[in-house]
Amino acid sequence: MHNTAVASRIKALTFDVFGTVVDWRSGMIRDGQSLRAALDWATLADRWHSLYHPTLQRVMRDELPWASADALQRTMLEQVLAEHPDHGLQEAQRAWLAAVWERFDPWPDSRPGLARLKARYTICTLSNGSVRQLIGGAKHAGLPWDAVFSAELFGAYKPDPRVYQGALRLLQLAPEEVMMVASHVYDLRSARGHGLRTAFVARPLEYGPGTTPEQPAPGEFDFSVNDLEELAGQMEDLAT
Amino acid sequence: MHNTAVASRIKALTFDVFGTVVDWRSGMIRDGQSLRAALDWATLADRWHSLYHPTLQRVMRDELPWASADALQRTMLEQVLAEHPDHGLQEAQRAWLAAVWERFDPWPDSRPGLARLKARYTICTLSNGSVRQLIGGAKHAGLPWDAVFSAELFGAYKPDPRVYQGALRLLQLAPEEVMMVASHVYDLRSARGHGLRTAFVARPLEYGPGTTPEQPAPGEFDFSVNDLEELAGQMEDLAT
Numbered sequence: 001m002h003n004t005a006v007a008s009r010i011k012a013l014t015f016d017v018f019g020t021v022v023d024w025r026s027g028m029i030r031d032g033q034s035l036r037a038a039l040d041w042a043t044l045a046d047r048w049h050s051l052y053h054p055t056l057q058r059v060m061r062d063e064l065p066w067a068s069a070d071a072l073q074r075t076m077l078e079q080v081l082a083e084h085p086d087h088g089l090q091e092a093q094r095a096w097l098a099a100v101w102e103r104f105d106p107w108p109d110s111r112p113g114l115a116r117l118k119a120r121y122t123i124c125t126l127s128n129g130s131v132r133q134l135i136g137g138a139k140h141a142g143l144p145w146d147a148v149f150s151a152e153l154f155g156a157y158k159p160d161p162r163v164y165q166g167a168l169r170l171l172q173l174a175p176e177e178v179m180m181v182a183s184h185v186y187d188l189r190s191a192r193g194h195g196l197r198t199a200f201v202a203r204p205l206e207y208g209p210g211t212t213p214e215q216p217a218p219g220e221f222d223f224s225v226n227d228l229e230e231l232a233g234q235m236e237d238l239a240t
Numbered sequence: 241m242h243n244t245a246v247a248s249r250i251k252a253l254t255f256d257v258f259g260t261v262v263d264w265r266s267g268m269i270r271d272g273q274s275l276r277a278a279l280d281w282a283t284l285a286d287r288w289h290s291l292y293h294p295t296l297q298r299v300m301r302d303e304l305p306w307a308s309a310d311a312l313q314r315t316m317l318e319q320v321l322a323e324h325p326d327h328g329l330q331e332a333q334r335a336w337l338a339a340v341w342e343r344f345d346p347w348p349d350s351r352p353g354l355a356r357l358k359a360r361y362t363i364c365t366l367s368n369g370s371v372r373q374l375i376g377g378a379k380h381a382g383l384p385w386d387a388v389f390s391a392e393l394f395g396a397y398k399p400d401p402r403v404y405q406g407a408l409r410l411l412q413l414a415p416e417e418v419m420m421v422a423s424h425v426y427d428l429r430s431a432r433g434h435g436l437r438t439a440f441v442a443r444p445l446e447y448g449p450g451t452t453p454e455q456p457a458p459g460e461f462d463f464s465v466n467d468l469e470e471l472a473g474q475m476e477d478l479a480t
Contacts (some may be wrong), residue, residue, distance in 0.1 A: 068412075070412065122375055122379070124375075130412075131387065131410040131411070132410070132411060132412045134387075135362055135364075135386050135387050135411075136362075138386065139362070139386060144384075146375050146378065146379060146388075147371065147374075147375050147387070147388045148386075148387045148388070152410070153393055153410075170371040170372070170392070171371070171372060171375075172308075172310065172370075172372045
């Protein structure tokens with residue numbers, strides 16, 4: 001289907017947040033260095049993030065009990081720090097660092113892009129982050145969400161079908177009226193599998209400088225853009 | 241406890257919406273008159289609203305199956321119109337009118353008051369309206385919620401304990417860190433029973449001119465104000 005016809009039916013955009021809208025890696029390094037500059041926070045951040053998907057998958061396989069993303073992040077951080085017994089961080093410092101998920105900065109285009117998209121569409125998070133992380137993170141980063149949808153509301157983590165179907169149910173919209181926006185191919189493929197429209201956003205710095213960014217096949221998703229201002233511009237052009 | 245000590249612990253405000261933040265009665269009359277000016281829309285609006293609490297109570301007593309507020313409002317509207325068989329409204333007009341719950345205007349103080357409160361606190365809805373009604377209504381009225389919490393998320397309607405406890409769980413806050421803001425005494429009494437702080441907002445025009453507004457006993461709630469700008473001012477004064 002031509003993109004004009006696709007875009008004309010879309011009423012709401014659901015956004016992955018960590019990586020897609022905010023820069024988790026720089027935030028982890030920033031707050032880690034503020035606690036103890038001597039540690040290699042780029043390596044620690046990458047290790048911490050590497051535990052994310054495997055831990056959520058263990059929850060979804062019932063190998064771990066359901067827990068909010070805050071509690072899981074705290075456990076993952078302790079696991080990382082246990083690998084560096086000389087870390088020297090006190091309990092209160094570790095608790096503060098685990099809450100860095102509420103303090104990530106937006107990519108430069110996120111705020112202006114979301115403001116433009118909000119003028120035409122309902123814009124919601126659809127994230128594995130907890131409601132608390134998403135509210136706190138939006139206040140920190142100045143993100144103008146119409147609503148905060150979290151895996152926590154649906155008792156399942158992406159890419160579980162319950163998350164995408166739960167968002168459609170709460171919005172009371174048909175799948176083709178909702179577009180998932182993410183920098184992660186696995187998320188968009190699952191969303192597409194439930195009939196949602198999809199927009200891929202390239203975030204070449206998500207995993208740090210010198211890494212190979214995710215790259216979908218040409219035409220795999222309805223939109224493929226370099227940032228959220230470009231997405232807003234393309235959708236504005238199609239609507240006129 | 242003195243209000244300074246109360247206010248210093250508060251981190252989030254949860255708001256009743258219909259009546260407290262937006263003016264449902266004028267909106268019903270406005271949209272009804274735009275469809276058919278000859279009908280007595282003040283009387284129809286009051287009749288429609290009179291079915292609200294009894295219908296939600298029937299759901300909570302399991303006399304009606306769980307349904308979203310949108311579906312229940314449509315049913316109530318049909319019940320009202322069936323009492324006036326000469327209403328002359330077509331199916332599409334009735335569906336549009338039932339969705340007036342997404343099109344209510346704010347009271348004049350709501351937008352500026354919420355903007356001031358948002359600068360210091362997390363501000364969320366905690367309403368019996370559906371997520372869809374609350375999102376649409378916020379876009380219509382320009383309400384800057386940090387999050388939209390609805391009875392729909394908790395599978396229960398206020399004043400059921402699950403609604404207040406569900407908000408505390410999602411916010412990950414203690415009861416004394418959250419204040420319920422409402423123009424309805426029944427809502428505030430239930431919130432207080434679960435340990436939340438409470439703010440009563442007088443809305444003397446909620447039920448129309450010439451009606452007797454709700455009036456709590458002096459000191460019954462932590463705050464009692466005439467509008468949301470007054471609440472913001474009092475909380476700003478206590479914080480300095």
